[in-house]
Amino acid sequence: MIYLDNAATTYPKPETVYDEVMRAMKEYGANPGRGSHAMAIEGARVIYETRENLAKLFNIDDPMRVILTFNATDSLNQGIKGVLNPGDHVITTTMEHNSVLRPIKELEKYGIENTIVHSNSDGSINAEKLEKAIRINTKLIVTTHVSNLSGTILPIENIGNMCKRRNVLYMLDASQSAGVLDIDMKKYNIDLLAAPGHKGLLGPQGTGILIINCDDEIKHLKEGGTGSESSNIYQPDFYPDKLEAGTHNLPGIAGLNEGVKYILNKGTKSIYSHEKKLLEEFIKGIRNISKIKIYGPEDIEQRCGVVSVNLESVDSSELAFMLDTEYGIAVRPGLHCAPLAHKTIGTENIGAVRFSVGPFNEMTDIKAAVNALKEIAENN
């Protein structure tokens, strides 16, 4: 099977990820932070090391501000709802995933206003356009780093600088970029970063991160056992415990730690460069198939990870089905949980077939996909 659905979750993971998940379950499968015996301590140590490695990858000083969540949606809800209060205004773009749009739309019920700024038809948007939407009560701007539909890279450094200048918090949804593109939270003025652990960070599903690079109050959305301040019937007020109630996903986090170590070792520059070469070859290979429409920016420098296409004569679900059953190629068809993004690029009625690469794809995978598309285009 040729797996080109890495934007949904990366597959495979580095071998060390599988090994550590198993080691966490079999060798230190206790409850970290809830006991003082050797196994519980080893679990707590691995969790702390994961925070340290993530702090290093995204360049923040304090590992205790790396909040370990259960997926990016969890992180986005915690970040967005944690900072916004009734009367506040939040700005986002039409290229966002439902994990950003749905919480923001939900908050309308609680008197939190929003502006969803229109991106261009290639998925791009600039800081100036976002700045124009700022009102007196704007507290937060949330944008994706890379569109999960068009692969468009947003100018996050510009947006971060603008937000800093205008005294607005900037939250980055790094779901499609963490582990692939360089993200320096301090340098780029990113106040909050949300990402899944199981995509570019190469960890298992059931993991996510919320990294905090600001001193603003973040309300907790859940309360429960933290293994700390046990005699307090209110949630502790320090990070990370404040935002981490209940038992951690220890095997998942242990695997995530290995994923992050793999990335730190390899370097995002090398991972990105590998993936860019693959995408470039893919686009080059299918550009001349006349029936194929490619979405997203023309310039390869402005895109990352994902290429969505449609074939004139074949429905997107049917195309994906043929790729799966006839060619053994796994992709994602249809709507990609980003309804306004589909409207922006003009695919709200037809969906699109998304090809997405990961660090373990090879040029042969791309060639197989190009050949499959050529054959299907010829025969349909």
Add this chain to the structure above:
Amino acid sequence: MIYLDNAATTYPKPETVYDEVMRAMKEYGANPGRGSHAMAIEGARVIYETRENLAKLFNIDDPMRVILTFNATDSLNQGIKGVLNPGDHVITTTMEHNSVLRPIKELEKYGIENTIVHSNSDGSINAEKLEKAIRINTKLIVTTHVSNLSGTILPIENIGNMCKRRNVLYMLDASQSAGVLDIDMKKYNIDLLAAPGHKGLLGPQGTGILIINCDDEIKHLKEGGTGSESSNIYQPDFYPDKLEAGTHNLPGIAGLNEGVKYILNKGTKSIYSHEKKLLEEFIKGIRNISKIKIYGPEDIEQRCGVVSVNLESVDSSELAFMLDTEYGIAVRPGLHCAPLAHKTIGTENIGAVRFSVGPFNEMTDIKAAVNALKEIAENN
């Protein structure tokens, strides 16, 4: 190592649990419900099978009302905050874990009142005492099934019947009982059941369940991608998607499914009977050590899974440390995230050392623990 910290998380798990976690990661490690290719479909199938097995174990008809969460705290927050609205009143007991107490205390900020009914010093409480706390605006009663501190079993069938008669919702925190005691949600009139996946249900950490056996409105606490109604920028209004935003912990759920299958196959009756024998032997063995104080009910029929003790002359942390380092016995000392329970049993200043058994403990583990306690008592 002799593991007697199963109330924190069970260890080990059945071999099939480890195997399936690995199979999920290596053989169908795609994103279930976010693609139509073979791997994504296999993931979705396993998730559905998990719901079916859990529906069977707790006797509800519709597997789609089994909500897969990330831990019991997640389930409890979702259930408690999902049903309560400003002006409502909720009743609970002093024996609850912080995962029940902290959300309920937090809700005071939003005009939701509570009554925390005093349990007896052995951790017990009866339905009549809870009933007396009912007010005109009481919407919900939440109780644990088994105290994580004293091991006391609560009369959930009586409480469920009383709640039904009084038209109050009953939510059960089955964190210490799911997979061990028989819980028939229909027969016992349990409206909502919360449990971790990684304790008695024998799954991996990073899993939890919320089972819904009522038709009352449950507000979602998170919104995000669900893989369903992709073109809707509001959260879908049907179960389970309404309460399951973002990528599932697929390897965890796959492991949980195997844990639940193990339980269904073995039967809770046989698991409980095994654990009861171990506890009985443990209590019998330490009862005559004069320096030892045993907490919880005298009657073995009224307790499950957990025995907490203190040794007159040794601090609880020190006792646990000696057990770990000198005898290789893992237990949990100190405060157990249940502050009012410690007050109830009289250990708020000294904590307690908790011994908790799982299905894979053997009589030799118990004998070793008894001997260790005897030796320590003699020498200290």
